Amino acid sequence: MKKKIIIANWKMNHDFHKTTSFLRNFLKIVLEKKINHNKEIIIAPSFPFLHISNQILQGTNLKIAAQNIHQMKNGSYTGEVSASMLKSIGISQVILGHSERRKFFLENNDILLKKIKIALKYGLHIILCVGETGFERNQNQQFNVIKNQLVETVFNCSADDIIFFHIAYEPVWAIGTGKNATYKQAQTMHEYIRSLFLNKYGKNISNEISILYGGSISNLNARNFFLQKDIDGGLVGNCSLELDKFLEIIQS
Template sequence: MPRQFFVGGNFKLNPATRVAKQNLINILNKADIDSNVEVVIAPPAIYLIPVLEAVRKDIKVSAQNSYIKKSGAFTGEISPAQLVDAGIPYVILGHSERRTLFHETSDLVAEKTRVALDEGLSVILCVGETLAEREANKTAQVVQDQLKPVVALLKPEDWKKVVIAYEPVWAIGTGKVATSAQAQEAHADIRAYLKQAVTPEVAESTRIIYGGSVTAANSKELATQPDVDGFLVGGASLKPEFVDIINSTRK
């Protein structure tokens, strides 16, 4: 069975106002979007429920993060159980900004993934290397090291609710983008690792998407690669060109 193309929009700490948020939603609601693509947008937590209520029903909504506890004295956190209760189906975990700015370890990301799946969420799991690691030819090893704790905590059947986002840190928000060949090589390495560490079936069915300065200009070529199953889009998800990225595989 072919893997359904997936395009996520990570709004990060944007937009700055409710009016700007509504303008983004209006663009998506009016857009001619390829019905064969799974589209997921991740607004800031304060906008999750308003966006869920305002956006067209064929576009899903994701949180940008969640915690490992269902409830309790954890100021500022959101639990997977609360997200499920609010009707939010997805959460992004392990984004490089969470790893670098907020010092989240791969073990913590794995625990968050396990808890999110147990509560009924689907997970967009982010992995990727720094520029120094790429220049040292350590990309495959770094990504595998980030995936290993997740593999240890998940059963093969859990992977049907996981989308892996390969996001080279050096390409996020920099304007630099991995070439289609670099993206394909990294994705193929991830798939080979899943085949060996989990099962061939999981390796074949798990969607691996690319993130890192994706734009309408480069998305079509990236989308032609056999192991690139979609995108996690940052800055461009705040612009009308996000619709063109969603439709990058349309004939």
């Protein structure tokens, strides 16, 4: 049975003390209650705390992810972080294509494809985010938008590379807004994404690829999202910052 995957995207939140205390308390509860059984749990803290976070979780099946990488191998890119740097401190997961990166840092599909290629070169597992804006949905363009985001990025990769991917569907209009896609809307889009992988790579890959939902997931609604046939877990933002709420989401 395919594991449910829960990813905490902390974005630009939690300082050193909050990061380390959260992870130590979280790890203690996870091990005592064994709530990580048949689940893959990934935490994405800020860049300065990746190394210490990875050390805290070392020897467990909990994983640490970076929130981004630069598309170049190395060079004069002040303030940026490369895939090889992450690899050198034992980080094996990276989030790419989050709508906030697309919006605030003008990342387009061309840039994301370069980031995907460099991530794969260094053996990083990729959580690739896709999603439409409220305007695009109102224009009934959501399916075209998602298809284009996939065709111009991950669909340039070989079938052998797909084992390195999770796809996270995050409707942009539901991120940090308190709004949610309905369970039916989320399931419909997840089913559509899976059908695109079926047409491109075949049944086995379509069945095996994990497609996660993100967009104001909370401890109050997570269970109903996770019950949908094609939703394999969640990419959690604000509610992953609070230990009790995040634990409830995992247990749901």
